[in-house]
Amino acid sequence: MSKGRLEAFSDGVIAILITIMVLELKVPQRADWDALRPLLPVFLTYVLSFVFLGIYWNNHHHMFHATHQINGKILWANLHLLFWLSLIPFVTGWMGENHFAPLPTAVYGVVLLLAGLAYVLLQHTIIAAQGPNSRLATAVGRDVKGKLSALLYAVAIPSAFVHQWIADALYVVVALMWLVPDRRIESKLDH
Amino acid sequence: MSKGRLEAFSDGVIAILITIMVLELKVPQRADWDALRPLLPVFLTYVLSFVFLGIYWNNHHHMFHATHQINGKILWANLHLLFWLSLIPFVTGWMGENHFAPLPTAVYGVVLLLAGLAYVLLQHTIIAAQGPNSRLATAVGRDVKGKLSALLYAVAIPSAFVHQWIADALYVVVALMWLVPDRRIESKLDH
């Protein structure tokens, strides 16, 4: 079974998610600076979520570049990942409109954590189908970055109730950590 | 005529449907748990419809994997399927916002039934073009799962007016039945 349609469908879903988030930036009715000010937290969460979805798209791209065969389990593991990603616009809007209040900030972390776990599950499913000596298995290795991200989300979620900026700072740290494209796979495949 | 564009267009439509449903999860204005509670039925119907659209995408993927030639009739039978699928976000929103009230629950089943029949019609159109000994015809066989689904929808629709949970339970049964990817086609094609 070819991977073309799985990639095309995932591209479509991620492209739509990344763009419908911008609809949460509601057009103000007035035309002065004061009308823009309440949009600032919405804009900042939009930037953060845009970067997260960009990271997922980038890593998805790298992962399937190293995948040659897909099966029914991989199709569903991929849809499971897309499900959690599809909740990002909702939690982004909720966090932005409530100016990073504790509960929405924690729920944002929960969705990121579940999306992260879904990504790891998809990765395991592909490696299980391709064998432990496949290019992807070698490239992923011990997946330190993946495990560290999950740990940081798990710390961020409760800390949102102590002070929301701790959680927000941790989300930014995870994003920066991944913003560097997945050189592990890229370098192993290209050289 | 190649199937590439038909697949790409269908992928696009299903990807959009699966993501615009999430817009029905309206961002609450408050940031506490009470603000999330009324969203629970909307969220549950979203999960159910996400799974149904995922099933359609998966089966569509398998079916066209076993299809080599398309013609004008197949193009229209496919658009006819997409039409009924395009009503899923509307009935999902209606059922969710009205907390699984009888009429929306029944109408949800009507749309699922008509989408199911449109899928069967598309399958027949492809088999008619490819001949009764084609790979798809052999793989589909007597299509027990397809017929059983239609029967369960037909039972669920009137039973929504007796008690809506009967209908909802039947929808979940159909979804679980299909959640297993279509191994009939997959196994016959891959071996």
Next chain:
Amino acid sequence: MSKGRLEAFSDGVIAILITIMVLELKVPQRADWDALRPLLPVFLTYVLSFVFLGIYWNNHHHMFHATHQINGKILWANLHLLFWLSLIPFVTGWMGENHFAPLPTAVYGVVLLLAGLAYVLLQHTIIAAQGPNSRLATAVGRDVKGKLSALLYAVAIPSAFVHQWIADALYVVVALMWLVPDRRIESKLDH
């Protein structure tokens, strides 16, 4: 220059247009039959516009199937067609919400007419690039259906102010006329 991206971009735009129209079917707050009744004209216009966009997608598919080279002029003629198609959700919503009132019905026809002319212009641009003996030129021939459609739209627009049902009936006639896939091209290419 390859036609792959032009087809993919057009597929994307048409897939989005066909699905955002369904957002005009606003989820009713009540769960009884009376809540559905005002949606009937919106639903009927949705069906009509779905069929028109399906026809455009189908014909676009056939036309580019017979096209091998694209150039900058074809890219812009295609974007010009997509522009008029992009107004279909707006005029569909306006006509539906106002229960086929004369002015929205006439404006609906104006957008269909301009989309039709944009399609003819795109066809001419492709034939101009490929030469009068190309497969597309032969298949299109004198383009009786295209000219007849334009004529029917031109009659429908003023007649909406006499009685809107005349215009609506003419739109249905044009849709039925095209619902048959473009056998001219299909038959000449496949045999």
Next chain:
Amino acid sequence: MSKGRLEAFSDGVIAILITIMVLELKVPQRADWDALRPLLPVFLTYVLSFVFLGIYWNNHHHMFHATHQINGKILWANLHLLFWLSLIPFVTGWMGENHFAPLPTAVYGVVLLLAGLAYVLLQHTIIAAQGPNSRLATAVGRDVKGKLSALLYAVAIPSAFVHQWIADALYVVVALMWLVPDRRIESKLDH
């Protein structure tokens, strides 16, 4: 690493942006000419932004046609461009709904300027990967059009506060300048 998915993802995002802008054309509740009149500025900004996004899609198409290898830096430079393009529907809606008031008109120019700079950055990233003698480097040359556009935006932004029509006229001039497809690349590649 192949460029197929990068192109498909960019096509998806631009196709969605170009079509969600039309949602800002809110369906009027009345069915007479007076109901259409307040939509005129919204419609005019829609046309302008449609043309700008069409130009970006066209130039993106040409640029990647001349690109053979992509890497992680190019993926992120492309996402960076898509980020600024994703703000176009918001600024289009703001400018349209406020009838070209000075501040929204200036902010519209800021987003166009940043999108333009992101495009130049992407172009540099590709040329850096391909070498100064690559086809793209030769085709782009001194990039007079790109530099002139940035200059015109930089002039337009402050002049919106003198009189908004100066800025709007400059945006139209830039659009017209690019409406001619990028013959530099096309001619050098095709001959």
